[in-house]
Amino acid sequence: MTVVNISVQVPGNGFPAAAEGVVRWQPTSRRIGVDGALILPAPFAVPLVAGVASVNVEPSTDAWAWRVTEFFEGQFPKTKIVAVPAAGPVDYTDLLEVDPATLDIAMTVIPDPANPGFYLIGA
Numbered sequence: 001m002t003v004v005n006i007s008v009q010v011p012g013n014g015f016p017a018a019a020e021g022v023v024r025w026q027p028t029s030r031r032i033g034v035d036g037a038l039i040l041p042a043p044f045a046v047p048l049v050a051g052v053a054s055v056n057v058e059p060s061t062d063a064w065a066w067r068v069t070e071f072f073e074g075q076f077p078k079t080k081i082v083a084v085p086a087a088g089p090v091d092y093t094d095l096l097e098v099d100p101a102t103l104d105i106a107m108t109v110i111p112d113p114a115n116p117g118f119y120l121i122g123a
Contacts, residue, residue, distance in 0.1 A: 018051025
């Protein structure tokens, strides 16, 4: 299991304030556990307390990943699919998004402002 530390803030009067909300975790597919049991892709919610939370989840594999939906007060829900490493603890903001179709790490391609016509490629 890997511990994922979540910390979320909103703008405040001169300094950031703790966000309120819930982060819902759900495996992208069913799988077989080490004891042979079928593990269904049922979601579970992790509430923020004073803007922070920790969750202990299984590391993802090349066969499944974590679908994470953020429900923060005053914001539209946001869903992303992330890879969770086997080593932890890890910060939520360090989790890499994966392509939903392939579960490969999603690469970003953006124009290089210093070199028109060239692109920056990275995770």
